[in-house]
Amino acid sequence: MxxxxxxxxxxxxxxxxxxxxxxxxxxxxxxxxxxxxxxxxxxxxxxxxxxxxxxxxxxxxxxxxxxxxxxxxxxxxxxxxxxxxxxxxxxxxxxxxxxxxxxxxxxxxxxxxxxxxxxxxxxxxxxxxxxxxxxxxxxxxxxxxxxxxxxxxxxxxxxxxxxxxxxxxxxxxxxxxxxxxxxxxxxxxxxxxxxxxxxxxxxxxxxxxxxxxxxxxxxxxxxxxxxxxxxxxxxxxxxxxxxxxxxxxxxxxxxxxxxxxxxxxxxxEVKIVEEFQGRMLGFLNGEYDYLEQVPESMTDMVIDNGKLKPDLAGRGMQLYRFPVLQTYYMWMNMQDPVLGGYGKDRIALRRAIALSYDSAEDIALLKKGFAMKAESPLPPGVLGYDPAYRSPVPHDPALANALLDRYGYDKRDPDGFRRQPRRGGKPGETEPLTLEMSSEATVGGRLRDELWRKCLNAVGLRVVFKSDKKTEIIKASRLGKVQMFESNWIADFPDGDNFYQLLYGPNAGRANYARFDLPAYNIRYEQARRLTDGPARQQLYGEMNQLIHAYNPWVPLTHVLSADIRQPWLKNYKRHPVEFTQWRYLDVDVAERERNSRAK
Known part of the structure; x- marks a missing residue:
């Protein structure tokens, strides 16, 4: 055309x-x-x-x-x-x-x-x-x-x-x-x-x-x-x-x-550039005025030990760490026959899975240091976020093993993986336990699979991965046919309600992929959404966090710290948490751009 x-x-x-x-x-x-x-x-x-x-x-x-x-x-x-x-x-x-x-x-x-x-x-x-x-x-x-x-x-x-x-x-x-x-x-x-x-x-x-x-x-x-x-x-x-x-x-x-x-x-002037490499090389060649969210796979091209590489800093480029209003989390289907339910044994299994997750390794190796541990569903910058809140579920494989031993998952196969109580069987009877985690059929998806395999195997849990396109996984999730999946949510608007609605019972089959439906949570959510941001709502959010960590329909993972780089000639740049662009506010030092171009 x-x-x-x-x-x-x-x-x-x-x-x-x-x-x-x-x-x-x-x-x-x-x-x-x-x-x-x-x-x-x-x-x-x-x-x-x-x-x-x-x-x-x-x-x-x-x-x-x-x-x-x-x-x-x-x-x-x-x-x-x-x-x-x-x-x-x-x-x-x-x-x-x-x-x-x-x-x-x-x-x-x-x-x-x-x-x-x-x-x-x-x-x-x-x-x-x-x-x-x-x-x-x-x-x-x-x-x-x-x-x-x-x-x-x-x-x-x-x-x-x-x-x-x-x-x-x-x-x-x-x-x-x-x-x-x-x-x-x-x-x-x-x-x-x-x-x-x-x-x-x-x-x-x-x-x-x-x-x-x-x-x-x-x-x-x-x-x-x-x-x-x-x-x-x-x-x-x-x-x-x-x-x-x-x-x-x-x-x-x-x-x-x-x-x-x-x-x-x-x-x-806006170009469509779908490939990571094209964006990165174009920016380094001065074709674009800023680059937001350096791809994880290309971080080593521009960043060393968390800092912009000296040759780029010498060209006047500046690196920013921006906390995106985004939460990565791994959800578990509360209606699944293996993981679901509100009994103590199922809570113990989900809690052990949460305790097995190694956020430090995730952030250091997969996120290249550009993330922070998620203590709750809310990322910093969202109204209702409490910077003092800390999750009561740390990375603790020893505690995870003790919980599983206590609540009926103490028997193991010859290969060392845990067995589960046999459904409808006699006391003490067990059967094999295999978790199934859906994952995206991408390089990043495979890297995350290996992290989860390592974490879950460390507490004796066998896991298999079912790879597919994300769109297909989401379709199956809405039908309740996915057992576990790592997902993320970006704020539609900067209010805590946009995140806590992901666990509201009536939203099951829509954004509530975990199908979590707990009256105590639902009541607090309904009360909180009638309040404006303030101490009363903050208290309800804290109680909702405790319920999430008590029943573990989610494992909150990380909040992304986007690695953003701007060229030296770009003026007035400040990334906004909600708006997509800053174009109306930006200015360009044309002479500086020309000097930089000649110096390359």
Whole structure:
């Protein structure tokens, strides 16, 4: 397919042509980026892959965005003038839009400048209910907006509901059927970005090929699955406001950006680079401005003893360790005939498996030091995380062996592996015990298999591995047909609820792959989700952690510390825990890039 060129490209070029002579003489500031997978259609209501979401958050505007510098994360107004007015009962949110925000040019507007209104947000949110779109983001609003059953019974954009109203041009009022402490996070996602009805209707079924938003960038050239160019939106009204910490680097970014119009560069050139080696070599050759999450298999190319190699540091590159909002864990099926159940013998077996796990070896050898031990389901940076909490289940093979001996797994085969009590047999009768762990059919998957084999064999447990594609393992997991599997969860939004829901009983068969269903846990989860972040919720989270460690449906493993490297000419870089890109805030020292290029 030939490159797609939007009308926005011509508009921007015309604007540049009429600029001052000084501006025309200045070399353009260009960010050079890559995406690790191909993009799909650029429709906020439909796209769900990370590559496409990375583009969408630069093209479309939700009501709210995250403060770039604030940690823990917090929201601030984007197209809204600020955070909404919230009624005392927590059900009504009133947003006020900033006047003067316009969609980028498109023939659908027939030559007129098209201002964003509250009605546009009503339309955009309704699109998530449109059954023809099958939006993966409908869960954010489905059943939560007051009266939205009318949209599901017989969908029509003309249907008005009390939960979604625009009383005037710049006021949006949203009413919920029940309080939801995470609701504002949904309004900072790319899926809730505003679109224009005229554009959607001008390209039936093709909205993803004609992205027209209000973001800091607009689409320039687009060669599918190969190259995308984003151009600075000349009508962008975004202005930077941030809350820096005491960190001098944060304060320097705030000083450079505070009150400045966004974006800071003229263009972003994005390539699709699926191979690890291509990304790494491209970065080292100066083709990309930063590299996030150095692949484990290539860490030795750039890092030595936890530090950037001297030749790279000598070129001015900088290494950052970034705590990703991600938890790796190994779950066990609570309904499995071998591992499942809530009796003492099964609890002892799962506890022994948890005690066998050697986190130090995992972090040192497999994660190359770029991870930290997971004490609970929550990674640092998520609201509700308790830095003082420590798991009561350490790496202790001796204790694991003692537990298994005590609770009926004391008999062994001639080859030294433990046997289990025979089901329905006489007291003392045993039968062979073999654990089955599913694993990904990749090099990394095989390395993890060997770690688990070593850990489990050390306590006398035989394990076999069943390799398959991850998508197939997940399908089988939802049907309850997988005994054990090592998985990971990345935060959809930075709140503890997003992680603790993975063990909530009613979510069994969905995100709760362990099929853990403990009334004591479920009650505390339901209580916690009605509370905002604070001491009362923190106490409930602590009690939920203790229940997880008591029954061991999970073995919390690690939280990744991403190894990120940036080039010396890149300015204002700070990775955000939730947003996918920093492109709007970044700046480029063109002269420094040229000097570096000549020095290579």
């Amino acid at each position: 030939p490159p797609l060129r939007s009308l926005a490209t011509a508009v921007l070029f015309a604007a540049l042509a009429t600029g001052t002579a000084a501006a025309a003489a200045a070399p353009p500031k260009v960010l050079h980026m890559f995406l690790s997978t191909s993009e799909t259609g650029l429709d906020p209501a439909v796209a769900s892959d990370i590559a496409t979401l990375s583009l969408l958050e630069n093209l479309f505007d939700p009501l709210l965005r995250y403060d770039y510098l604030a940690r823990p994360v917090k929201l601030q107004g984007n197209t809204a003038t600020g955070l909404p007015e919230v009624s005392p009962d927590g059900l009504t949110y009133t947003f006020h839009l900033r006047p003067g925000i316009h969609f980028t040019p498109d023939p659908a507007f027939k030559g007129a400048k098209r201002e964003v209104t509250a009605a546009d947000y009503v339309y955009s949110i309704k699109r998530l209910y449109d059954p023809s779109l099958k939006s993966p983001w409908s869960f954010m609003f489905d059943g939560k907006l007051l009266g939205d059953a009318a949209l599901k019974d017989k969908f029509s954009y003309a249907t008005e509901i009390p939960g979604l109203q625009a009383p005037d041009r710049y006021t949006l009022r949203i009413r919920l059927s029940a309080p939801d402490n995470n609701f504002l996070f949904y309004l900072a996602t790319p899926a809730s970005g505003v679109v224009a009805r005229e554009v959607i209707e001008a390209y039936p079924g093709q909205a993803g090929n004609h992205p027209v938003g209000t973001g800091p960038f607009m689409l320039g050239d687009w060669k599918r699955s190969d190259r995308i160019v984003l151009l600075a939106n000349p009508d962008s009204t975004a202005v930077f406001h941030g809350t820096p910490s005491a960190d001098p680097a944060d304060r320097a970014i705030a000083k450079a950006l505070e009150g400045q119009r966004l974006p800071r560069v003229d263009r972003v």
